[in-house]
Every structure is written in structure tokens, then in C-alpha cells.
Amino acid sequence: MKRVVLAATRTAAAAGALCAATLVTSGAPAPAHAYDIAATRPLATEAQVPSVVAYWLGGDGRALAAATPYALRLKVSARQTENGAAPDGKPGGVRPADSGSAQEKAGQEKAGQGKTAAGKTPSANPPGAKPDGGKPAQDTTDPDRTAQDGNRTAASKNVNLPRTTGRVFFVGSDDKPHWCSGTSVQGPHRNLVATAGHCVFDTETDGAPMRKWIFIPGYQPGAAPFGVYAGKQAFTHHDFATYRDLDRDYAFVAVHNGLAPQPSRTPGRVIKLADGGRLGDGVGGQGLAYNQEIGRRTVILGHSAPPVRGATFRLQDPSIHANALLGLKSSRTTDGSSWLIGYRKTGRLGYLNGVAIATSGGAAVSPYFDSELFSVYVAARKVRSGAVPGGVFRDGANEINIL
Secondary structure (H helix, E strand, C coil), X not given: CCCCCCCHHHHHHHHHHHHCCCEECCCCCXXXXXXXXXXXXXXXXXXXXXXXXXXXXXXXXXXXXXXXXXXCCCCCCCEECCCCCCCCCCCEEECCEECCCHHHHHHHCCCCCCECCCCCCCCCCCCCCCCCCCCCHHHHCCCCCCCCCCCCXXXXXXXXXXXXXXXXXXXXXXXXXXXXXXXXXXXXCCCEEEECHHHCECCCCCCCECEEEEEEECCECCEXXXXXXXXXXXXXXXXXXXXXXXXXXCEEEEECCEEEEECCCCCCCEXXXXXXXXXXXXXXXXXXXXXXXXXXXXXXXXXXXXXXXXXXXXXXEHHHCEEEEEEEECCCCCXXXXXXXXXXXXXXXXXXXXXXXXXXXXXXXXXXXXXXXXXXXXXXXXXXXXXXXXXXXXXXXXXXXXX
């Protein structure tokens, strides 16, 4: 495992800040090196959630409307290559899961799983897989197909986008609101969001997490059709958190239960919210795949951008020590957009196999997902979250009433 420094002047501060954080390793077989793979930082406690939500929803959503797309300041000048990204073990994956009805959710509480199209509760892993591993189901059929044909289609106003797709909003080190794309990912506690690492950990400072971090699936101006989910705990790769290694520019965020805005007679000042339940129960979760062959047909889904389809290829940018990147021909995408294989329009589900971190030379750029990516995911999926306690809270001019 390489350790690189993109900005030498920031190395000591970054290492001090993030090595002091709680470091977590997965229960899966560890790659052969002697340091913890996953770095984690808290985002907001239950007590802090009302203030976070008030910032975004107060003033009739003024901060949401003012948020601008976020992107790396570092220029990526990647070139196609025959070397670089490669599996570091056997291919594996976690199956996607559709959202469930209230009746289905009740039956899933113990198992912590979603429902497939056939109404069966899927394993956390594809058939025949070892614990936390194995080939994704679509590898045994058509590489552009999964077994999710009968799942409900998305109810989002984003045409052709699944309701798992949305925007993550946060306040950066410039004290301004920004957004990236994000996607709900399946996990045993149905509370995970995947996005680019730099949309969670601030690469312009000491690597501290972005402030007031939330996820709104299916976001539309003035509307949060599936609720607002405040971030609880963020996970990324140690090398990205500490050394800004773009080969590891990905993050998983465990979120609190959603809060669904309710009508209020005094909009802009009194914010009424009701418990919206777990993220995966409301919108479902995309699967996850790693150590996949390069060249697979992939669709990129990002908020406020049209879907992009094509085959992946290897990219490298030696000038910034980024040697294990993937590319897909696209002149436009949003940071944090999901790269899905085995995606079916009928079910709006597939397997997450990359996240957009930049564009370079007419190509969208993603880190390659290998076993170390899966170790970060395993650490993140252990986090439980629940409902935000009800009550009346005040935050400046805002009154937050959680029913």
C-alpha cells in the first residue's frame, strides 16, 4: 500500500488530526499490511441533529438553495494506461435491496434486510459467497442484468434516476454551503450513504469532516420527498484521510433516521418534522461490488446530471501519485455520482462499483474498488442509528418541532 503526500505542508496536521481519531478495521480478512484501513470521524449526535436540520430548512430552505456544486481544487490530469488498477483478491459483492412497505419493514427488523423482487429476503451476500464476499449475482448471467426486475420504480421527480440517488449537503471550510451527489447503499442497518471522500472529509484543511452534513434522496428545489437524513459517522480510507490519496477518494456515511418536513402555518420559522424511519426502508439501497474486471459496462448516476453509460478503462496521474483510477467517457458528471454495474432500469438497482471524483480529458474519474474499499464499507456498516428524539428545540430564529 502506497502512502503519498499531495501537499507536504499539510502532512503533519493531517496525520495528527486523523490518526488521533478512532480507527476501525473490518472483520473481513485483512489485506497484508500492518495498519488500520478505515478512518472514522463523528458528524452529528442525536442532540445536534435539530440544529443541523434547522440550518438547511430554516428560511424556507435558503441554505439548500444557496448551495453550490463541490469539486476538488486539485486538478486531475489522468491518462489512459494498460497498468495500474487491478484486483487485490477475489471479486465480491453485497446484494442491493428494495425499499419495503411498513408491513415488510416490521418483518425485517430482526434480519435487518430488504426485499427482493420475488418477495424474498436476500442474504447480505450473493449466493455461494463466503461471509462478506463472493461474486455478485449478475456475474452468472448478463453483465448488464440483475435479478431485481420486479422491484418498484422510483417515485422521485428526477427522471430515470432511482430514489436511492440524491444530494449530500454540507458546509465547507469556506463557511459556504455546497453539495455533491450521493447514493443509498445496502447494509444490515439500512443507514449508509456512499459518496466521494472529499465530499465528507475536507481536503483543504486538516482533513476534518465537513460540517452540517445531510443527505436528501430525490432532492428537488423546495422538496425532500423521502426525508432529510443527518450524518452520524463518516468512514473513509486511512490513506485518503491522512495523505489525500485519490486512489482512495471514497466515503461511507452512517446516517440518523430521516426527518420528514411537515406543513407549518409559519413557514421559515417553525419547522415541523416527523420521523421518516431508516434510509434503506424508505428508498432501498444499491448493492456493492469490488475486485471486478475492468471494462465492464457501467452507468453513472448523479443528481442533476443525465445518466452516462459506457465501459471502464484504467487511468493514472503520476504527477499526484494516483495510479489506480478508473475512467469512463463523459464530459459532465457531479462529484460523488454512483458508478453502477448490473443496473436495471426496471428495478432501479445495481451494484456500486465506483464514485465520481473528478473529470479529466473527457473522462469521468473514479477510484478502483478493491478489498480495501470493502474493508471501509464493513467498518461503516457496523454503525447502528435510530430515531431522533422528539421535542421542541430552538435554533436562532427557528423553532424545530420533532413530532
